[in-house]
Amino acid sequence: MDLLLEKPIESLNKELTFTITGSKSESNRLLILQALYPELEIHNLSNSDDTVHMQEALMSQKNHVNIGHAGTAMRFLTAYYSSIEGIVTITGSQRMQQRPIAVLVEALKSIGAKIEYLNEEGYPPLQIEGGHINATIVKLNASISSQYITALMLIAPSLKNGLKIELAGKLTSRPYIEMTVGYLRSLGVTVNWSKQDTAIQKDKQILSEVIQIKPLDTIIHKSLTVESDWSSAGYWYSWVALQEIGYKLTLQYYFKESVQGDSKLQEYYEAFGVQTTFVNEQLVLTKISDKLAQRVVINLVNEPDQAQTIFATCLALGINAHLTGLHTLRIKETDRIAALKDVGSRFRESVIQTTQDTITLTCVPLAPHDKPVVIDTFDDHRMAMAFAPLACRTSLLIKDAGVVTKSYPQFWDDLKRVNVNITEI
Ligand SMILES: O=C(O)C1=C[C@@H](OP(=O)(O)O)[C@@H](O)[C@H](O)C1
Numbered sequence: 087m088d089l090l091l092e093k094p095i096e097s098l099n100k101e102l103t104f105t106i107t108g109s110k111s112e113s114n115r116l117l118i119l120q121a122l123y124p125e126l127e128i129h130n131l132s133n134s135d136d137t138v139h140m141q142e143a144l145m146s147q148k149n150h151v152n153i154g155h156a157g158t159a160m161r162f163l164t165a166y167y168s169s170i171e172g173i174v175t176i177t178g179s180q181r182m183q184q185r186p187i188a189v190l191v192e193a194l195k196s197i198g199a200k201i202e203y204l205n206e207e208g209y210p211p212l213q214i215e216g217g218h219i220n221a222t223i224v225k226l227n228a229s230i231s232s233q234y235i236t237a238l239m240l241i242a243p244s245l246k247n248g249l250k251i252e253l254a255g256k257l258t259s260r261p262y263i264e265m266t267v268g269y270l271r272s273l274g275v276t277v278n279w280s281k282q283d284t285a286i287q288k289d290k291q292i293l294s295e296v297i298q299i300k301p302l303d304t305i306i307h308k309s310l311t312v313e314s315d316w317s318s319a320g321y322w323y324s325w326v327a328l329q330e331i332g333y334k335l336t337l338q339y340y341f342k343e344s345v346q347g348d349s350k351l352q353e354y355y356e357a358f359g360v361q362t363t364f365v366n367e368q369l370v371l372t373k374i375s376d377k378l379a380q381r382v383v384i385n386l387v388n389e390p391d392q393a394q395t396i397f398a399t400c401l402a403l404g405i406n407a408h409l410t411g412l413h414t415l416r417i418k419e420t421d422r423i424a425a426l427k428d429v430g431s432r433f434r435e436s437v438i439q440t441t442q443d444t445i446t447l448t449c450v451p452l453a454p455h456d457k458p459v460v461i462d463t464f465d466d467h468r469m470a471m472a473f474a475p476l477a478c479r480t481s482l483l484i485k486d487a488g489v490v491t492k493s494y495p496q497f498w499d500d501l502k503r504v505n506v507n508i509t510e511i
């Protein structure tokens with residue numbers, strides 16, 4: 087499905103409220119924890135494909151599961167199936183079969199797990215014979231994906247003697263580990279996380295941090311509520327940033343004390359004139375200023391999922407941007423650095439330079455183009471949604487727009503509510 091997005095016919099000032107689905111990161115952690123501790127009740131689960139894939143896999147009686155594009159499901163289930171009895175093969179989409187998993191698989195094998203690569207060494211699909219984990223200390227590289235670490239942490243309290251996880255290298259996507267620690271502790275798990283100031287040398291690898299997780303038989307909190315997804319809120323921050331002063335939009339249900347690292351959007355979008363206020367569990371976004379920075383420099387090592395959104399906001403507003411800390415973007419749903427360079431360069435206002443882990447954008451404010459700008463999405467939900475707000479400046483043709491269901495199935499319906507004219511072609 088391709089969608090033509092055209093500028094809102096009339097500017098819309100009536101205040102709208104959107105209900106964004108639950109965080110897929112929180113949901114997928116809690117589903118694994120619920121599989122291990124069935125008395126756990128979860129409220130406001132995400133309705134994203136990634137969460138549906140996780141639920142279906144956990145409910146399935148079959149010994150073959152396919153988790154589509156869901157990175158968290160792939161990684162968390164690999165650890166989960168290693169920790170329980172039975173033989174399962176797990177696979178995913180074509181892209182998932184190109185997303186590396188060796189760091190996690192080798193870590194699991196080092197503590198006794200029996201896992202085989204069915205195709206290419208280091209990549210899904212995998213065959214897992216569960217129930218063989220027998221060691222209590224595991225060491226892995228922390229700089230490639232935090233999901234490998236979360237996967238081990240989630241099963242740790244169900245192992246007879248718990249697990250000591252030694253992290254080598256510099257931890258990436260740290261808030262996602264904090265989210266996992268937060269949930270484990272709220273269920274009553276003892277987690278000791280020592281963040282060493284000086285990295286220590288052990289077996290020729292630099293050890294930076296150690297996470298020790300004790301076993302737990304019975305959880306203390308039986309009911310937990312998933313907060314709405316902050317990563318999805320980013321597209322509305324971007325939309326509001328492109329509107330006139332005074333424009334307001336309300337998103338629900340968000341908590342002032344969020345466990346999601348992407349809540350940092352509140353700070354990032356101040357530079358783009360957007361103010362955030364909390365009213366009960368609602369997030370009110372207001373465009374308050376058009377005196378904007380000429381250039382921003384932002385390190386997104388902790389919020390990698392906001393890179394495309396912030397890039398697109400800057401492109402629309404004509405703000406030069408230097409985005410760093412992006413090394414994980416190359417192994418996500420697509421190579422997001424290459425995708426941003428490709429699609430971003432289709433806007434005549436921009437010049438883009440990239441390195442292995444940075445993007446530098448030089449641009450002037452976006453003006454209407456003669457023809458719709460084609461946004462290829464490369465199987466990546468965030469390519470579609472990050473560029474969509476730019477429809478209030480120029481027409482866009484979003485290719486394969488159905489990709490949004492990975493995290494935010496209602497996205498196009500919500501975009502219609504702000505009056506963007508959407509035609510399926
Ligand atoms: O643990 C999680 O829920 C996630 C961790 C991040 O991945 P990396 O740790 O691979 O950067 C993030 O990009 C992803 O969308 C969700």
Ligand SMILES: C=C(OP(=O)(O)O)C(=O)O
Pocket residue numbers: 155156157158159391418419468493
């Ligand atoms: C990177 C993402 O997801 P995952 O790695 O879980 O597929 C994402 O949603 O942006």
